Amino acid sequence: MKVLELREVASEDVLRLSLEGIFGHQEGVEHALAPFLLALEEYSADWMPEVVEGKRQRKYSRAAFWKAFDEERDESSAVVGFYRTNRPSLDMTLRLFLEPDECRLHIWIAVQPQTFFGQVERCRKFVQMIRAWASSYAVVNAMAHSMADRQLADYPNFGREDEVTRRDGFDKIYELFWLNIFGPELVESVGRERVLSTPAHLVEELPNGAILLVLRPTAADFASDEARVAQARAHVHLRPDLDFDTVLRALKERSAALVPVEPSFHPDVAPFLSRLPDEFAIGERQKKIAELNAFRPPAPEEWLPVALPSDVESPERVLTSYAELSEELVAALHTKVPSIMEETPESLTDLDFYFWRENFPERYERELIDSHTAPALGAYLGGMLVRRLGGTWVPRRKLEESQVRVGERVWLPFLRARRYLQSRQSLLDCSLTQFFKESERHRP
Template sequence: MKLLTLRDLNVEDTLRFSFDGSFSHRNALERELEPFLEGLESHAGDWMPDLVKGNRQRRYSRNAVVVALKERQDRYGSTVGLHRTTFPAVSLTIDIGLALTPAKIRIWLDVQPVSFFSDQERCEEFVKAVRRWGSMYPTPYAVAHSAADRQLADFPRFGRDDETCERHGTDTVYELFWLNIFGPKLVESIGRERMLSTPAHLVEELPNGSILLVLRPSAADFASEEARVAQARAHVHLRPDLDFDTVLRTLKDRSAALAPVEPRFHPDVAPFLFRLPDEFSISERQRKIAELNAFRPLAPEEWLPAALPSDVENPERIVESYGDLSEGLVAALHTKVPSLMEETAESLTDLDFYFWRENFPERYTRELIDEHTAPALGAYLGGVLVRRLGGRWVPRKKLEESQVRVGKRVWLPFLRARRYMQSRQALLDYSLTQFFREAERHRG
């Protein structure tokens, strides 16, 4: 299994744990890290990382972690990554802030998929690890929960702007998650007795005055009806100023937003649309699939029932110039869209996806698009119709009137390309994929 990247973490939901603790930094780094690594080794079990990535990759050992941190160290601190090369996928970042007082240990952990934590015993071991870390490294606030649901909750901003969030931090219980550690300051602001009496699966006071709160036995069923009721009940217990029905309705809306939606895309654009959902955050993905299911492309209008006669003096030379335009597009984009060299229907879909992902029509100047990109794209599109559908160019002085005859119709690829390049939405409405499919349908 390849190591998780930020892009991989957006493919499927994860159990995400974020922890910002402190330590004295009186001892050697090995001694300061010992409680964390002991907790990891004792309780990670079948999600234990087996690889350390610093300046180079090493098989996991405590010494490998320390060596990697030291070789990455600068005046501010050091950061290394721990990964797992077999299922489940794991990305664990350790960030040591040595320049701060007290020194900081920041942990970001993702275990993918979140369904891996359907097993209650596995969740119990995870809680044991967190209990040890929270006891040894005081933290103002830490949580473990579905990454997608955290996004919907707007963690850690919770609807606040960046400046407010930075200034005040987590100064109240904005949300409750599957696992929570509340530092002493937050505990005292809510009330220690109130917090210890929260209706939850586990509520435990840690030696440093923090409180560990776990809502449910399993982390994976966070979106179920029962889990949402428990989440709302506990939240309102800690925040009596909140209305239970309102909190529960918000949580149920989040569950609905994450409920799987089966892709049912229009067949003419399905090859293109299937690539789009993964470009959105996990929390948005199902809503986007539903929107794309409802999308119906416009019927292509860039065609004529009969060809306009060619009005150029040397048609062969003009057609050669179209080839030059097309080659210019291939030269400019072939490293980003390698299939361009093949001039196939799949190449057109690859272009659709590339231009959409890059938001090309709105990112680049209109002069560049109108004078260079759109004409080159029209020539390439027409060339694919010629090569793959047996079409024949009918060149005209006015570029947008130039046609490709396929069967009984003639198609206007330059006109299509101009409309296509007007906006990001136009990339959907006038996709190259759909244009080819329509021409292919009328080939006979």
């Protein structure tokens, strides 16, 4: 069955839950996990998992869950995935770390779009589900919030080095989210009365001494001015060492960074640039769109007004070698860039995206690029000008001087390919997509 993946609608934000808890399993894991499944089934409603995954995918049911659990369980751990085939998209994972006396439970939920949680009743049920889990398992820490805003907050590091984060964990309240559960140790370090008196939509003490705090009735309006004021006020209440105006200013800057930016890319490279934003973290995406909107590629310089005469003894043999070089590129990349076999302008855009996404110029050895990849790419690019634009090869002994005549100009595809593969930035500045479009304009 075809499950929806979050990346398929990657322009939309995600409501992300992370929850860590502990429970005993002396009566058996099946008995211990019953409250987890019961709350999920009772409160998830219109984002209820439709598919459960172990070694293979099955339609969700209790029996299917336990089959998946048994398939993925070993002596010390188990992991089960939950998904949907219909909107909203769901990517959910339950991971257990089994120890003799107790079990550590991690739950991750991502529901897309995040705007799905703009209804009060839907959010109320979500909170009830988390409360039920937290009442059954000793929750150490939990949060639910916009994935984009969480990224901007640098969760879970909050500006710390990875080593410090691993050592200290959530030793203080670095940030507040839409839904928060503070474990007993953190509550005691802040002060139980202080936490319970936090100005928020909901503050509730849980059975194990943790405290559930929900800032607003709905999760979707986290970036509104009203929500940011409430977030700042609650954070400063819990952290009197912080300055309200400074906290609020930082939150509003995050809101501004998430305001949608309409793409308006340079037309010569728009087919290529339009694919890039989704490759960035969702919290950075609008900033990247704005940067790409402002990007103006340099005009191609790899052309001559008059052709250099061919200086090879056997043009046919040289053209055969170009064809062999091009075939090498197709053979090397046809599984990663399937359209390369079709030899269309779209194939060049697919190559642009592949080389950029792989960061090819900086990940692979320079000697390999200069001696193999660049010549093969130049031959493929030149062959495209011949096949699609009616160009004519003018071979030269020096590869980078070899030309393709299109109309009144002659183009230097090998030179373009070498410059193109110099760096990740040069993949933008010297894209294959732009080179073809500029050559196309000079076709007779």
